[in-house]
């Protein structure tokens with residue numbers, strides 16, 4: 001019997017998510033409403049003390065709002081890693097500012113704090129670390145550089161739910177803002193969606209105003225005047241970045257199930273690590289405590305002594321009915337970024353080398369033990 005194709009990624013949606021969505025639809029709340037508010041409250045409970053959360057319709061929207069609220073403007077520079085998805089950098093351009101890319105650390109996938117320091121200029125306003133695959137960036141060093149040069153830190157935590165850094169959950173570190181993505185394939189999924197968290201009241205307020213057309217509903221509270229229900233004031237040309245309740249309904253259940261979903265990804269990562277230890281591959285970097293990694297992605301890097309190159313490996317996996325992917329094509333290789341800033345491939349040598357060797361294997365909670373065995377068998381066959 002021919003086995004069916006094993007996709008690279010699948011969301012884990014069950015009857016509970018479906019029931020919660022149906023309930024929203026029966027209640028007639030399609031857009032932002034009680035479920036979105038409940039999801040924000042649940043997120044605060046999960047992260048604990050002093051955090052405010054702002055639900056948005058994508059991680060990209062959250063990053064854009066955070067930078068806008070920080071006042072990033074034309075001519076400013078924002079340092080980020082070249083080894084990320086374009087969303088991290090495009091939002092900097094939306095504000096007329098320039099991303100300044102840095103290379104990753106030797107042997108790893110996350111930004112090199114020394115490279116961040118070297119990239120600081122008089123125009124640098126902020127730094128965006130990306131917790132690649134769900135492995136925490138070296139935040140202590142990044143905070144030190146940020147402090148020395150008075151830079152705001154905005155974490156791109158699209159992969160990092162739940163990730164821990166030195167015992168703290170990502171989302172609770174003292175950054176200006178942390179942004180999670182609930183895109184269909186992310187660790188918890190709402191189809192499209194995201195959550196911005198911050199400890200800064202002014203920043204939270206600005207993001208809430210700007211996520212919905214620049215409408216400020218709090219102006220009246222300030223003057224303690226009775227506000228008629230129909231009245232509002234527009235204080236800026238805001239965006240349309242609010243999360244609909246249909247999405248929040250899925251998110252509420254996914255957040256409740258987060259530990260279980262994460263637990264399954266941990267098991268799969270552990271199984272892969274053990275199975276691939278003697279193959280000509282570099283295993284993904286992992287923190288001392290395996291559980292601190294969100295394992296959104298499991299990225300192997302083929303070594304020089306591997307019998308095939310990365311592209312052939314992917315074709316061979318495909319022939320065996322297994323989907324894979326590549327994370328990421330470094331931004332400096334994409335036409336827009338390359339041409340705008342005149343990059344050459346060798347400008348970021350470590351990222352380039354990573355990219356040429358990298359292949360992401362399926363790692364999602366819906367995979368059965370049989371699926372995991374199939375991936376392991378295929379990888380061993382191709383690389384042995």
Ligand SMILES: *Cc1c(COP(=O)(O)O)cnc(C)c1O
Nearest residue numbers: 058059060085087158181182183
């Ligand atoms: C997915 C992703 C985003 C964007 O999230 P969306 O919710 O799809 O907008 C940002 N950064 C990284 C690193 C991502 O992988």
